[in-house]
Amino acid sequence: MQYTGGRLAACPVAELLPGTMQRITTPDAEPITVYNVDGELYATADTCTHALASLAEGDLEDGEVSCPVHWARFDVRTGAALCFPATEDLATYPVEVVDGTVTVLLDAEASGSTAGSAT
Numbered sequence: 001m002q003y004t005g006g007r008l009a010a011c012p013v014a015e016l017l018p019g020t021m022q023r024i025t026t027p028d029a030e031p032i033t034v035y036n037v038d039g040e041l042y043a044t045a046d047t048c049t050h051a052l053a054s055l056a057e058g059d060l061e062d063g064e065v066s067c068p069v070h071w072a073r074f075d076v077r078t079g080a081a082l083c084f085p086a087t088e089d090l091a092t093y094p095v096e097v098v099d100g101t102v103t104v105l106l107d108a109e110a111s112g113s114t115a116g117s118a119t
């Protein structure tokens with residue numbers, strides 16, 4: 001993984017298959033999870049807003065990630081917290097594919113609307 005100028009080179013797009021997610025860590029940025037939802041790519045903060053669980057260790061289904069600890073759910077497309085005990089939305093980040101690499105724009109305004117496509 002490489003973090004340069006607010007851009008995180010997360011993983012090869014070929015490794016992020018539809019219906020999967022991957023936790024990305026670097027020494028220079030908070031952990032991020034990247035998702036492939038039916039060919040559209042999204043990125044959110046990895047840490048659950050309820051406590052300190054890694055969402056990448058939960059389940060991804062129909063664009064929603066479930067926390068592995070207390071089962072809060074978040075919409076990975078918008079970051080919206082969908083159920084208790086989480087009441088705070090996740091930060092989301094634009095994603096693009098650059099030379100076959102899933103790239104997260106960490107310095108961009110939080111947005112769930114500029115996801116990249118894996119195709």
Ligand code: FES
Binds near residue numbers: 048053068069072085
């Ligand atoms: S740590 Fe995620 S719901 Fe409690």
